[in-house]
Amino acid sequence: YGIQPIFALRMFKFYGNSAIEVVHENPYILASSHIGASFAEADSLALSLGLDGDSLNRVCAAVVFELVHNSGNGHCFIPRGKLTAATSQLIGVAQDLAEDAVDKLCETGEIVCCTVAGLDACYLSHLYEAETYTADRIKAMCRAKDGGRVNIDALIDRLETANGIKYAPMQREAIALAAKNRILVITGGPGTGKTTILKAVLAMYDELELETYLAAPTGRAAKRMSELCGMEASTIHRLLEVAWDEEDNPTFTRNERNLLECDALVLDELSMVDSYVFEGVLRALPLGCRLIMVGDCDQLPSVGPGNVLGDLIHSGMVPVVQLKDIFRQSM
Numbered sequence: 001y002g003i004q005p006i007f008a009l010r011m012f013k014f015y016g017n018s019a020i021e022v023v024h025e026n027p028y029i030l031a032s033s034h035i036g037a038s039f040a041e042a043d044s045l046a047l048s049l050g051l052d053g054d055s056l057n058r059v060c061a062a063v064v065f066e067l068v069h070n071s072g073n074g075h076c077f078i079p080r081g082k083l084t085a086a087t088s089q090l091i092g093v094a095q096d097l098a099e100d101a102v103d104k105l106c107e108t109g110e111i112v113c114c115t116v117a118g119l120d121a122c123y124l125s126h127l128y129e130a131e132t133y134t135a136d137r138i139k140a141m142c143r144a145k146d147g148g149r150v151n152i153d154a155l156i157d158r159l160e161t162a163n164g165i166k167y168a169p170m171q172r173e174a175i176a177l178a179a180k181n182r183i184l185v186i187t188g189g190p191g192t193g194k195t196t197i198l199k200a201v202l203a204m205y206d207e208l209e210l211e212t213y214l215a216a217p218t219g220r221a222a223k224r225m226s227e228l229c230g231m232e233a234s235t236i237h238r239l240l241e242v243a244w245d246e247e248d249n250p251t252f253t254r255n256e257r258n259l260l261e262c263d264a265l266v267l268d269e270l271s272m273v274d275s276y277v278f279e280g281v282l283r284a285l286p287l288g289c290r291l292i293m294v295g296d297c298d299q300l301p302s303v304g305p306g307n308v309l310g311d312l313i314h315s316g317m318v319p320v321v322q323l324k325d326i327f328r329q330s331m
Helices: 005-025 027-031 039-048 056-071 080-091 095-108 125-143 152-163 169-180 194-207 219-229 275-284 308-315
Strands: 077-079 111-116 119-124 183-188 212-216 233-235 242-244 250-252 264-267 290-295 320-323
Touching (some): 027 056, 056 080, 056 095, 056 111, 056 119, 080 095, 095 111, 111 125, 119 125, 125 275, 125 308, 152 169, 152 194, 169 183, 183 194, 183 308, 194 212, 194 219, 194 264, 194 290, 194 320, 212 219, 219 233, 250 275, 290 308
Parallel strands (some): 183 290, 183 320, 212 264, 264 290
Antiparallel strands (some): 077 119, 111 119
């Protein structure tokens, strides 16, 4: 049938001697995540085998393709009306057939439809799970408070003396919030003092005898973080010990059953972190662990779906320190 050898091998790996029968019944299985062919390749084969152009299997596959394609453009969900219209246009079928396909996919659990900000949103099921888990964990972390056992003002005064620095009011507020809360976002453009705050927070956590890890989305960002903070930082994928499942998809070895061994985690360049990776981080955090997130909304966005930093800031749930004053001066 002209199927590429890599996809033929995967079909045989998953379906054995019944692989050809499976393809005959539903050629769009080739476009599933565990096989990896494109929708166009599966569609070409299906039509060549005489499959009806408005068959439910074809329309369902087109709906999933639209969701996967748009996740690659950063979107976690598509409003139902836009999804069915795009599907209808993609394969030239009536929009009511796309509506039927969405209903069918909801029944099988491949997608999830729910109301988000007044919209009838359609998610791929794993993206819905990532967002809902993240939201629930963030809410729990926001409710938890620390810092009752320490005089925060006195502690910050000692940090100023030790470092020979006088923190600006906003910087002092950020350090205090990092002492009181389990979760904090520090955001601002270049030169606004994020690194100064971060160094103070790390010194404070050291005095409180908290085991603290540093991580960033890329090797370059982790190296820069190490140099600026004087502590080892790793990439998030290395921290979470990335591995590969039987479908050749990345998975994290560190999770609820194999938690990170830290009391606090500092994530830098959060604007580059997508929903999947952020979910992985939260699943690997011990229950009482603190999470400090640093980033600039105007920097590079994540390649994958989601706008983690922007959503956390705009949620109004998470403590946020937004730095605006420029401290860096030209020589």
